Amino acid sequence: METINLTRLGWESQDFVRRVEAESEQNVRSCYQCGKCTGGCPVAFAMDVPPRQIMRMLQLGMQDEVLKSSTIWLCASCTTCTTRCPREIDLARVMDVLRGIAREKGSIGVPEVAVFNDTFLRSVKNNGRLHEVGLIAYYNLRSKHFLHDVLKAPVLFFKGKLKILPGRIKKVQEVRRIFEHTVQAGRERA
Amino acid sequence: MKFAYYPGCSLHSTSKEYNISTRRVCRDLGVTLEELPDWNCCGSTPAHSTDHLLSIALPARNLAISEAIGMDLVAPCAACFNRLKTAQVEMTENPRLAAEVNKVTGMEYQGDVQVFSLVDVIVNQVGLDNITPLVKRKLSGLKVAAYYGCLMVKPPKLVQFDDPENPHFLDDLMQGLGAETVEWPFKTECCGGSLSVSRTDIVVKLANDILGMAKANGANCVVTACPLCQVNLDLRQKEAEKMYGTAYHLPIYYFTELLGIALGHRPAQLGIDKHIVDGVNLLSEQGLAS
Numbered sequence: 415m416e417t418i419n420l421t422r423l424g425w426e427s428q429d430f431v432r433r434v435e436a437e438s439e440q441n442v443r444s445c446y447q448c449g450k451c452t453g454g455c456p457v458a459f460a461m462d463v464p465p466r467q468i469m470r471m472l473q474l475g476m477q478d479e480v481l482k483s484s485t486i487w488l489c490a491s492c493t494t495c496t497t498r499c500p501r502e503i504d505l506a507r508v509m510d511v512l513r514g515i516a517r518e519k520g521s522i523g524v525p526e527v528a529v530f531n532d533t534f535l536r537s538v539k540n541n542g543r544l545h546e547v548g549l550i551a552y553y554n555l556r557s558k559h560f561l562h563d564v565l566k567a568p569v570l571f572f573k574g575k576l577k578i579l580p581g582r583i584k585k586v587q588e589v590r591r592i593f594e595h596t597v598q599a600g601r602e603r604a
Numbered sequence: 605m606k607f608a609y610y611p612g613c614s615l616h617s618t619s620k621e622y623n624i625s626t627r628r629v630c631r632d633l634g635v636t637l638e639e640l641p642d643w644n645c646c647g648s649t650p651a652h653s654t655d656h657l658l659s660i661a662l663p664a665r666n667l668a669i670s671e672a673i674g675m676d677l678v679a680p681c682a683a684c685f686n687r688l689k690t691a692q693v694e695m696t697e698n699p700r701l702a703a704e705v706n707k708v709t710g711m712e713y714q715g716d717v718q719v720f721s722l723v724d725v726i727v728n729q730v731g732l733d734n735i736t737p738l739v740k741r742k743l744s745g746l747k748v749a750a751y752y753g754c755l756m757v758k759p760p761k762l763v764q765f766d767d768p769e770n771p772h773f774l775d776d777l778m779q780g781l782g783a784e785t786v787e788w789p790f791k792t793e794c795c796g797g798s799l800s801v802s803r804t805d806i807v808v809k810l811a812n813d814i815l816g817m818a819k820a821n822g823a824n825c826v827v828t829a830c831p832l833c834q835v836n837l838d839l840r841q842k843e844a845e846k847m848y849g850t851a852y853h854l855p856i857y858y859f860t861e862l863l864g865i866a867l868g869h870r871p872a873q874l875g876i877d878k879h880i881v882d883g884v885n886l887l888s889e890q891g892l893a894s
Contacts, residue, residue: 437656456794460806488803491649492754492794497768504759513653530802531650538645538662544613553801563801566839573878575618588665588710589644595708596658 418474427475434472438511444501445469451495451505461485462523465495465505472508478521486512487524529557539593542583547576605729607720608675609637610666612684612831613645618839619681619831621875625860626680626722628874632738632867633730640669640677646687649798660701661708663691667719668711680722680860682756682830683797689719689762721756723829723859724765727773732780740868742782745890748862749786749823750774751814753833754794768792774827774859781866788821790814797832804840811836812844815852825855825886827862834858838880855883865892 435442445466452464463471463483471480480486486509495505513528522528533553537545550567554560570576583589615623630637643666652659666688670677679685695702696715706712726735752771760768769792775785793814796807815837818826828834838856845851856879864874871893876883887893 456796456810457799457806459809460803488799488806490794490796490798491652493758494754494792494794497758497760506759510652510656514655517654524803526802527653527799531653534648534650535654535658538647538651542642542644543616544645544648546613546617550801557802562804569880570618570839573620573880575620575878577617581616583644584642589662591710592658592661592665592708596661597655 418476420474427477430475430477431472434508434511434515437514438504438508440503440505440508441501442469442472442503442508445473445503446501448500450498450500454494454498455489456492456494457488457490461488465489468512469503469505469508480512481516481519481521482523484523485509486516487522487527526557526559529553532556535593535597537580539590540582540586541580542586542589543581545577545580547578548580605634605725606636606638606675607678607725608640608670608673610640610643610670610677610679610684610688612679612681614681614831614835618835619858621878622680622831622834622858622860624873624875625858625864628869629726629860629863629867632864633726633735635725635730637678638673638675640666641673642669646684648683648687652687652690657704657708659687660691660694661705663688664695664705664713665709665711667692667695667717668709668713670717671713676718676720678720678722678725680829680831682721682753683832685719685721686755686763692717692719693762721763721829723756723773723777726859726863727777728765732776735777735863736780739781739866741866741892743778743862743866743890743892744782745892746778746783746862746886747786747822747824748775748778748783749788749818749821749826750778750791751818751826751828751833751837752792753797753828753830754792756829757792774829777859778827778862781863783862786818786821786823788817788823790817793817795833795836797830797836800832800836800840804843807836808840808843808847811840812848812850815841815844815854816848816850818854819852823854825857825883827857827859829859831858841881853881855879855881855886857883870894
C-alpha cells in the first residue's frame with residue numbers, strides 16, 4: 415500500500431466521515447480496530463480491503479480509497495459484523511451509505527452488483543413485484559454476461575417455477591410513486 | 605390464529621414449494637393465512653443498498669395495507685421478514701421518519717401492525733406441545749443439518765428471537781418431529797444470497813463450504829427457513845460439486861416440507877418434487893414418501 419500522509423488527510427477530509435456518520439446514524443470513530451467484523455465476514459476473502467480496514471480508512475478520511483474499494487459492493491448485508499461489533503456499530507448500515515456515496519461520485523468498484531441492484535429495482539418499479547425472468551434477461555444484457563445462468567432457466571421453467579410474463583400488481587402506480595418520491599428525488603437533489 | 609400472509613416474490617416463483625407447503629401445514633395447525641391484498645415487493649437488499657427511505661417505504665406500503673385490514677403480518681421468507689420488521693421498528697422508534705414515509709407512500713400507517721416470521725409463529729405461537737400430537741409419522745432416519753442463515757436470526761436487536769450465534773428453534777422442531785439433528789458450526793454462515801446473480805463465483809464457494817460442513821458432520825439433508833438459502837444450496841449444488849470436485853447429493857428442504865411429511869402428506873402435495881437436487885428419494889428410502 416502507498417504511504418499515507420496524515421497531515422494531508424487533515425481536518426478537511428473529516429467532512430467525509432462526518433457525512434457517513436450522519437447518514438448512517440453510526441459512530442464510526444468509536445471503532446477500536448478489534449477485527450471481529452473481518453473475522454466473521456463471509457465475503458472478506460474476496461474483498462480488496464477487509465471491513466476493519468475500511469473502518470480505519472473512514473476514521474482517517476480516506477474517501478477515495480474507501481469509495482473505490484470492492485468491499486462496499488461485495489458486502490452481502492448478512493449483518494454478522496453488526497451483530498458482533500463490541501462498539502455496537504452497525505457496519506452493514508455504514509456499507510449501505512458508502513454504496514450511495516460511491517454511486518453519487520461515480521466510483522463503482524464492482525459494476526455487476528450495481529447493475530443487478532438497478533435491474534432488480536427497475537422490475538419492482540414496473541410491476542410492483544420482482545419478475546425473475548425479466549431480471550436475469552435484463553441483467554445479462556446490461557452487464558454483458560449474456561449467457562449467465564441461461565442453462566438454469568429451462569430447468570426452473572419445467573419445474574413450474576418461472577413465469578415468462580411479469581405479473582403486475584393492481585395499484586402499481588402506488589409503488590411507482592414511492593420510487594419517484596425517494597430514489598429519483600434523491601438523485602435530483604444530488 | 606389468523607394473519608395477513610406476505611408470501612413475497614420468491615414464493616410465487618423460484619420457491620413455489622415453500623408457498624405450497626406453508627399453506628398446507630398452516631391449514632393443519634389451525635393457522636389461517638389471508639394473502640395480503642395487492643402486496644408489493646419488500647425491495648430486499650437492492651433497495652437498502654440504494655436508498656434508505658426507499659427501503660423503508662416499500663415495506664411500509666404493505667404494513668399500511670395490513671393495518672387497514674386489521675391483521676398482523678406473517679412472512680415465511682427470511683429476507684422479507686427482515687425488511688418488513690426493519691420498517692416496522694424504525695417507524696415506531698422514529699416518528700419523524702414515520703411521517704416522512706407516510707408522505708412518500710401517501711398512506712397513513714399508524715404503527716399498529718406486528719411482523720412475524722412464519723417459523724416464529726409455528727414454533728413459538730402454535731408451539732411444539734400442540735404440534736407433536738398431530739404428528740402422523742416420525743421423521744426417523746433423517747439426519748438434519750438445521751441451517752438458519754443470517755437474516756432470520758440477525759441482527760438480534762431487530763429480529764428478537766433465539767440466539768444469533770447458536771440458534772436452536774429449527775433443531776427443536778426437527779427433534780420434536782422425530783428427526784435427528786447434527787451439531788455443526790455453520791448454522792448461521794451466510795450463503796451470499798444477495799450476490800447470487802452478480803457474483804456467482806463467490807456464492808458457489810460459500811455454498812460448497814456450507815454443504816461440505818453439513819456432510820462432514822453426518823447430515824443426510826439440510827433444512828432451512830429461507831428461500832434465498834434454499835435456492836443457493838439447491839440450484840448451485842451441482843456447480844459447487846463440479847467446481848470443487850465434490851459429491852454431496854444433499855436435499856435442501858424447507859422446514860414446512862418436513863413438517864408436512866410428519867403430518868402425513870405426500871412429497872408431491874408439498875412441492876418437494878420441484879427441487880433441483882432430488883428430495884423425494886431420501887424420503888422414500890426412509891419410508892416417508894407414501
